[in-house]
Amino acid sequence: MDPIGVYLHIPFCRAKCPYCDFYSLPGADDVMDRYTDALCARIRAAAALYPRRAATLYFGGGTPSLLGAARLCKIIACVREVFPLDGAEITLEANPGAVTAGELRALARAGVNRVSLGLQSAAAEELAFLGRQHTLRDVENAVSWCRAAGIENISLDLMLGLPRQTKASLLRSIEYCAGLGVPHLSAYLLKIEPGTPFALRHLEALCPDEDGQAELYLFAVEELEKRGWRQYEISNFSRPGLESRHNLIYWDCREYLGLGPGAHSFIEGNRWFYPRDLSGFLALSGPEMAWEPEGPGGEFEEYAMLRLRLTEGLVLPDAAARFPGGAAQKVFDRSEPYQKAGYLRREGDRLFFSPRGFLVSNSILARILEG
Ligand code: SF4
DSSP states (O other): OOOEEEEEEEEEESOOOTTSSSSBBOHHHHHHHHHHHHHHHOOOOOOOOOOOOOEEEEEEEOOOOGGHHHHHHHHHHHHHHHSSOTOEEEEEETTTTTTOOHHHHHHHHHOOOOEEEEEOOOOOHHHHHOOOOHHHHHHHHHHHHHTTTOOOOEEEEEEOOOOOOOOOHHHHHHHHHHHTTTEEEEEOOOOTTTTSSHHHGGGGGOOOHHHHHHHHHHHHHHHHTTTEEEETTTTTETTEEEOOOOHHHHHOOOOOOEETOEEEEEEEEEEEEEOOOOOHHHOSSSSOOOOEEEEOOOOOOHHHHHTTTSSOOOOOHHHHHHHHHSHHHHHHHHHHHHTTSSSSETTTTTEOOOHHHHHHHHHHHHHHHHO
C-alpha cells in the first residue's frame, strides 16, 4: 500500500492576526498538554484503522512552534510508534520569534528536517500592517538556528498584494530571501477573509485591485525564477528537488490523514474532517475517529484540478492510467483555445498553465473540465 501524508493541526496562536480565519486560539499550558494527549490518542486510533507507512508528517496551524519542543517531540515519537517514518519529510510551521535555538536542536534530533517560517514581508511597514509581531532579526535568528541544528530545508512565506506594496518593496523582500539563501518560498496573495477584523474595517480598499495583484504576482514569479527558485505550483517555488513533499501529496491527489480541529483527510476514496471545535476534539475518547464525512473524493475532475495547480501539469499517460476512459484526452482537446490565448501550454504529453493562466485558472478549469 502507498504511504500516506500525515497532517497534524496545532490550533494555537500567540495572538490572532487580523486578516486570518484559520482555526486558532490562545494556548494556555494546561490546554496544550491536554491537546497533545488528545492528538496522540487520535494518532493511535487512526493507525489501528489505517496501518500505513507515512511518507511525510506536517505540523500546520495555527502556530505549531508555540506548542514547544517537548510536546512536539512527544507527538513525533507517538507518530513514529504507529506510522513508520523512515526517510519521511517532517515539517514544522513556525513563527519567527516563537522558536528558540534549543528547541530547534531538540526537534531536529526528533526528526524534524524541514521548517516553514512565516516571514510575509521584509518591509517593516507591511509587517506592521499585518499585525505580525516578529522582526527581521527574529527571522534571521530562526534561519541560522535551523541551520545550526542541521535543518537546511527551510521555507519562507511571502505575502503579495499588501496595502501600498509596490514592485520595489516586493523586490526588496525577494532579495532579502535570496540573501538568506533559503531553498523554498511560498508566495500567496493576501486574502482578507470575511468576518475578520480587516474585513469588518473594509481594509481590502487599501490593497491593490485585481490588476495590481496580477502585476505583483507575475513580477514575483519572474524575479523568483531569475534567482533560481523554480515555480512548481501556483504559489510555491523551490530549488530543484526541494519541493514540499507533503504538499505534493495533496496536489497529486494521493492519500493523507489529517488530525486536529479543522483538519481534513482523504483515504480509500473518502474525505472526512474534524469540525473547528477544540473542546469537541479534546472530549473525544475511544477507538472511533469521530470525524465528519465529507463524501467521496479523488474522482477525475478533482485529480485534474489539483494536478493543474502544478507547473508539471496534467500528464496524459499518468492520467489515463489512473482514469481510463479518455477523460484526460478530452481535457487536452478542450484546452486548445486557451493554449492559443497563452493561458495554457502543451509540451508533448503535458498540459500546464502559464503564470498568466494561473491567475484565471478557476474559470478556465470550469470550462475544460466540464466541457
Ligand atoms: S496568520 Fe498564522 S500566526 Fe496569524 S493568526 Fe493565522 S495562523 Fe496564527
